[in-house]
Amino acid sequence: MKIVDLRGRYYKEVEEVQYLIKRSDVETDLYEAAVKEIIKNVKERGDEALVEYTEKFDKIKINPEDLIIPFEELEKAYDEIEEEVRWAFEVAYERLYEFHELQKEKSFFKEEDGIILGQKVVPLEKVGLYVPGGKAAYPSSVLMNAVPARVAGVEEIVMCSPNPNKYTLAAAFICGIDTVYRVGGAQAVAAMAYGTETVKKVDKIVGPGNIYVALAKKNVFGVVDIDMIAGPSEILVIADETANYKWVAADLLSQAEHDELAASILITTSEDLAKNVKNYLYNEILKDFSRKEIAEKSLNNYGHAFIVEDLETACELANYLAPEHLEVVTNNPFDLINKIKHAGAIFLGHYSTEPLGDYILGPNHVLPTSRSARFSSPLGVYDFVKRSSVIYVSKEGFERVANHAINMAKSEGLEAHALSVKVRKEDI
Amino acid sequence: MKIVDLRGRYYKEVEEVQYLIKRSDVETDLYEAAVKEIIKNVKERGDEALVEYTEKFDKIKINPEDLIIPFEELEKAYDEIEEEVRWAFEVAYERLYEFHELQKEKSFFKEEDGIILGQKVVPLEKVGLYVPGGKAAYPSSVLMNAVPARVAGVEEIVMCSPNPNKYTLAAAFICGIDTVYRVGGAQAVAAMAYGTETVKKVDKIVGPGNIYVALAKKNVFGVVDIDMIAGPSEILVIADETANYKWVAADLLSQAEHDELAASILITTSEDLAKNVKNYLYNEILKDFSRKEIAEKSLNNYGHAFIVEDLETACELANYLAPEHLEVVTNNPFDLINKIKHAGAIFLGHYSTEPLGDYILGPNHVLPTSRSARFSSPLGVYDFVKRSSVIYVSKEGFERVANHAINMAKSEGLEAHALSVKVRKEDI
Incomplete structure (x- = not known):
């Protein structure tokens, strides 16, 4: 594995970028x-x-x-x-x-044979x-x-x-x-x-x-x-040499303008792209940008560009960081979709700029931050329903499972659990 | 609404049972x-x-x-x-x-017209x-x-x-x-x-x-x-005069034996049933019950029997309490299923004793406690997956939504959000 960042630092394993992760220091x-x-x-x-x-x-x-x-x-x-x-x-x-x-x-x-099992979504x-x-x-x-x-x-x-x-x-x-x-x-x-x-x-x-x-x-x-407690916003852009440096720069800036703690990370196979993005950001757009103060602090502290040997390595690094927003800016972005495991939202291709997802496309913009995409999902309909199990056991169904329940209750020493089955058995 | 409990207390509204809710006083x-x-x-x-x-x-x-x-x-x-x-x-x-x-x-x-939207479940x-x-x-x-x-x-x-x-x-x-x-x-x-x-x-x-x-x-x-932090276990049994008092008593006891803080609640249209359940519990089963000490404390403090005028009132009371386990012990339990909004698991009919669900039926026994069934679900497969939104926008798709995103970005004063759309528009 070969990873180098624009600041000239070399990495042998994805875990070495963990210094990027800690951002907030709020004394709650x-x-x-x-x-x-x-x-x-x-x-x-x-x-x-x-x-x-x-x-x-x-x-x-x-x-x-x-x-x-x-x-x-x-x-x-x-x-x-x-x-x-x-x-x-x-x-x-x-x-x-x-x-x-x-x-x-x-x-x-x-x-099934006298037992009805279900799940009611309410x-x-x-x-x-x-x-x-x-x-x-x-x-x-x-x-x-x-x-x-x-x-x-x-x-x-x-x-x-x-x-x-x-x-x-x-x-x-x-x-x-x-x-x-x-x-x-x-x-x-x-x-x-x-x-x-x-x-x-x-x-x-x-x-x-x-x-x-x-x-x-x-x-x-x-x-x-x-709902989840959201951390500062993040974008991670995976790009190869086919990416337009101006477009990538604007996308990175669109996170940086949110918050001084926002993180904007580029992972690319093209050193030229990384350099062009950086130059364009600092020497062109930022010059008279209305939210310059916020964006500059964010980019200086939490902006990073990594150069990797191939797109597989880029995906590995991205999975480790499990970003809120992940852009894949290549000509065949669908090729990588199975290699991406952890991200809140995945934006594929040159035209899928992240702000479109913030506003108008349809998927939710409330997304897991701070690496929680490893275990959390975008806000969705599933967050506003809850489920109840529904169980009906007929006499016939009861007879099929009763003894198993008694035997399991015994192994746990729960006498009344066994009793509630036994009193019914006795009365049958 | 007419609710009375076996201790002789009258209630005019379901909210009046809220004193039942507080059980744990652990000084964390x-x-x-x-x-x-x-x-x-x-x-x-x-x-x-x-x-x-x-x-x-x-x-x-x-x-x-x-x-x-x-x-x-x-x-x-x-x-x-x-x-x-x-x-x-x-x-x-x-x-x-x-x-x-x-x-x-x-x-x-x-x-749809050059925009692919999806959700990847991982x-x-x-x-x-x-x-x-x-x-x-x-x-x-x-x-x-x-x-x-x-x-x-x-x-x-x-x-x-x-x-x-x-x-x-x-x-x-x-x-x-x-x-x-x-x-x-x-x-x-x-x-x-x-x-x-x-x-x-x-x-x-x-x-x-x-x-x-x-x-x-x-x-x-x-x-x-x-996962959720589970509170003490609860059972709420809704029963009419067709219920077998021995069976109901055993079911209530099967929660009481778990923990001194466990709650066992009966809501019934039949005062006779309530009295028979109580007598049978205290005068028969508890006498030489191996977990008597735990169960007795639990029943004395958190065991309750309510007599209500009809099964609709029973359901209202149950919804307010949103119990972990709810049994409906009547001859036509499916009649009530649409009236039950909040419960972790719903056990219907005379033979669906709760311990069967603890062990052998198939639905999960890890259930929301302490009224959290109002907003939580049983442990399920959904707790072990997470979703990522997937977005692909072609040039044609981009042109359809670009202006809307720019207009929304303006309303929020986020210049770089608009910029990332504009730089693409300019290059088309």
Whole structure:
């Protein structure tokens, strides 16, 4: 195996890149006490606490009756936004809906000699969606979180956001969110988990958020379900000499602009490509790029280019890093699909730029980060349903299996387990 | 709504039974520091730490080379156990395998005007199974945790148990566990999460355990995936006057014998049934029951009988409590199936006693507890696979969606997201 990076470092094994993995150093201890206090307060004092925190943290003075954003505001936002944006949202909603319908799971039953066994798939009843305010207010997140819940058949979807802009409200309108609450942070999470006079209690809370939101979600996990806690965004581009360096550079930058901790990694068989991408990024695009400060920090700290001897090695390295987004920029990208084991979403070919997947194609953009693609999936319909086993045993079926159960109960020393079978046997 | 319990208390709404819900009062803070210390030590000192902890906690003196239980011991255990138990294990394995195969999910792809979208379903690579030692060593747990992983296609399944008995080893043999390690507690979880010289690092850890194991699993979550943290066991029996009181009593006892915190709840339309069940339990079966001490505590604290006016009310109450196990003991149990929304496993009819499901029927016995059936599912094949989105966009497909993505990027102020689409547009 031969791997070298643009900084001139050589690697003999994929594990040697593990220094790339650690990115976040947030001292969660500093926030934990504050989050616990907020949750306790919301649980005990309900709306009153929400109003106080909204004034304190979001600098918005409201009364409890303003906690619900009136439906008319959503409708108005939908009418107000630019026509081409509204159209894009509508197309995105439709494409997302269509794709996620393919994920729907059916209940099943089988019958065999007097024993019926099955699995009943039931949507969650109530889901709460958190949408950050301010700079990180992404209307696409509303679509990505709401559509799979909608497709799953969730009865009621509510949303919390401290200060949603018109795009976010328009997206909520398109998704048919039942109620939008003007509340953010850990207090929003607490309200959705425990309920207040105004905010309805839900069964699952999804959506991104800052450290307060993330810690609050962890804290209420068990009382309600939560989605994964997302780490900083990542892209890994596998490319050969057929790749267009400008296109690859733009794709890498589209992650770097998200967050100073975002990681953008190129793995290529072409040293020329790696050098061209780097030069173009630093000497051309970044020069007058609006989000230069964020992107430059991200690229300097977490941008990497590796040169490998072949595409198989590139896949091995990619599997080790298990990236959130993986692009394969070659002429025959489908050739590699069986070599790719771990990635949240795999973008194949020159035109499959990752931002298309963020917005419009149909698959979800909520994806496993920080190597968790080894064991996690994109957000999907499966996250908004749950299953129950269904069992029916007739007298005949009972007689076929009864003794086996008694013998297993004996091996575990569970007398009453055996007894519940025996009392029925005796009465037959 | 009319609900009364055998203690003479009346209820007007199902929410009034919420005092039943809180059962555990374990002060986890007391254990957390110890667990963190163990994990740190295993991470840093590997096998050496495992050997020390095994001597300290499990009172077993071993060398690093004894950490692996030789395959011959598994084979020997399989040969040694009683023939009828071995047979029961084999039948259980086969029935479990057959049922779980129905849960298998397929990859899918769809193509539409130059855009291919799909979802690739891939099994996890390595899974670690924890099996408690001592009194709670349940061979059926080995089967229940290993079979769905096996059906999913997991390449390697390892198991940790501090002091497995012959039944547990025989079950491991039947499941074809790749390696069994003689190590328990938080140290076993740490070893499987981070790897040591001898213990292989896995991607997901499943299986029950004491408070140390549960806290260690929570702690390593993120580094690896974990299954749910199980609470004390629960059964809820809905029964009408057609139910046999002896059978119902035995079924309730089969949960009560597990654990002093286990809950056994009867909801019935027949006051006579409730009284007969109670009398029979306390005056007959419990008298010389081997696990009397545990069962009596459990029944006194967490045993309840409710009398309701009709079966619909019974279902409402059951949905509120969202029990792990739900029995419907009536002549037409299928009539109620659509009224039952939340339960881990639903057992229908007089002969479907819950212990049959614990052992032999086929569905999994690892089920959501503590009301989490509102949002969680039985352990299944879906817990041992993960999905990746697959996206291919041709030039034609690109042209159809490019502008929408640019417009959405604008609404979010993400310049490089738009740029990655624009650079391609310019070059076309």
